[in-house]
Amino acid sequence: MRCLPFYFRWKLSILCSVAVLAVGVSQAKVFRGLGPAPDELNNGTLPWENATRTKMTVNGRLAMLHVYSARYTEPVVEQLRARFEALGAKVMILRSRDGATGTAKWPDREARFLVLAPHTEPRKTIIVYYTQPGQKPVKVRFPVPEYVRGKISTTISDDDTGTFMATIQTADSATDIHTFYARVLQAEGWRMVVPATVHNGSVRGMAAYEKKRKICYVQATDRPGELNMITLLVKRGVL
Numbered sequence: 001m002r003c004l005p006f007y008f009r010w011k012l013s014i015l016c017s018v019a020v021l022a023v024g025v026s027q028a029k030v031f032r033g034l035g036p037a038p039d040e041l042n043n044g045t046l047p048w049e050n051a052t053r054t055k056m057t058v059n060g061r062l063a064m065l066h067v068y069s070a071r072y073t074e075p076v077v078e079q080l081r082a083r084f085e086a087l088g089a090k091v092m093i094l095r096s097r098d099g100a101t102g103t104a105k106w107p108d109r110e111a112r113f114l115v116l117a118p119h120t121e122p123r124k125t126i127i128v129y130y131t132q133p134g135q136k137p138v139k140v141r142f143p144v145p146e147y148v149r150g151k152i153s154t155t156i157s158d159d160d161t162g163t164f165m166a167t168i169q170t171a172d173s174a175t176d177i178h179t180f181y182a183r184v185l186q187a188e189g190w191r192m193v194v195p196a197t198v199h200n201g202s203v204r205g206m207a208a209y210e211k212k213r214k215i216c217y218v219q220a221t222d223r224p225g226e227l228n229m230i231t232l233l234v235k236r237g238v239l
Contacts, residue, residue, distance in 0.1 A: 006076060014088060040087060042068055042110075046079055048126065057157045058112075058129045060137030068126040076115055076124050077102075084111070096226065099124070101153075109133050113152070118149070129156075141164065143234045145184045145215055147177065162214070169227040174204040177220035177230055185209050190216060213237065222238040 042048050051067040058065065077093060077100045084091045084104035088224050089111070093102035099115040109130065116125040140155045143164050150158040150170030157164045170177065178196045186192065186209075194208035202222070209216040 020225075039066060041066070041083055044233060046082075046083060047071070047074055048076070051125075054158070056129070057140075057155075057159070058131060058153055060129045060140050061135050063129040063131045065127065065129040070124045070126065072122050072124055074118070074124065076117075076126055078116045080104075080113060080115070080126065095109075099222065142232075144190075144232065145181075145188075147172075147180065147230055153229075155189070164232070164234045165234045166225075166230075168230040168232070170230060171227060173202070174220040175202050177228070178203040178207060178218065181207070181209075181218045185216060185218075196220075223233075 039050070039053070039131075041158065042050055046068075048068040048070040051069050053066045056063055059195045077095065080102070081091045081093060087104075087106075089104035089106050090215055090233045091102060091104050093100055098119075099117040101114050102112070104111045104113070111128055113126065113128040115180050116127070140152075140157070146152075146166075147168050147170060149172055151167040152169040153169055155164070155166045174196075188211075190209035190211045192207060194206070196203050196207040196218075197205040198224060204221050206217055206219040209218070215235055215237060217231075217233040219233075221230065222228055
């Protein structure tokens with residue numbers, strides 16, 4: 001199958017409140033995809049766009065990753081549940097104010113999914129990945145310092161394109177997170193090219209750093225009543 005480039009969009013503005021894989025107006029090549037194609041989940045029965053599919057390493061295991069896009073008005077979480085249950089899976093979903101995560105399990109395999117639904121964007125992104133059964137995980141290596149005062153939720157990497165993404169949960173504030181990464185990244189030679197938002201003495205949102213031909217995005221936003229989430233994206237190229 002012919003390999004096609006895939007583009008995730010990143011909005012580099014102070015209004016960006018949630019790190020997602022596909023938001024905004026400026027484009028950045030992230031993953032080398034295998035091209036959009038129908039699959040058992042979205043075989044024409046769902047009002048979604050098949051964005052791309054690609055092989056990635058997810059949480060240390062090789063996986064096939066599918067990315068979809070849907071209008072913000074679509075109840076994609078309910079659609080995911082109904083479609084997976086129609087395929088014979090048992091579904092577990094954990095919602096948050098910015099989307100949802102979940103698992104669909106069959107007797108011999110499973111799928112994990114992430115719904116990204118920032119309120120500032122007109123579309124939702126649905127990421128579904130299928131790990132290869134029986135595969136032992138390999139150690140995940142962060143290309144930038146790991147935030148050790150947190151718990152890793154997800155890592156996604158593609159050595160061929162030099163792309164790495166991680167989500168980390170922490171009780172620390174967004175200000176603490178951005179202060180940490182500003183210090184350690186600049187000490188390692190990264191240059192801040194997009195600062196995070198400063199509001200009433202607090203730092204939040206997304207910052208971007210550049211080093212040679214690499215870009216590192218750091219997203220952190222306080223979420224009252226929940227653990228705060230850090231999203232890191234490191235890729236080759238320019239803003």
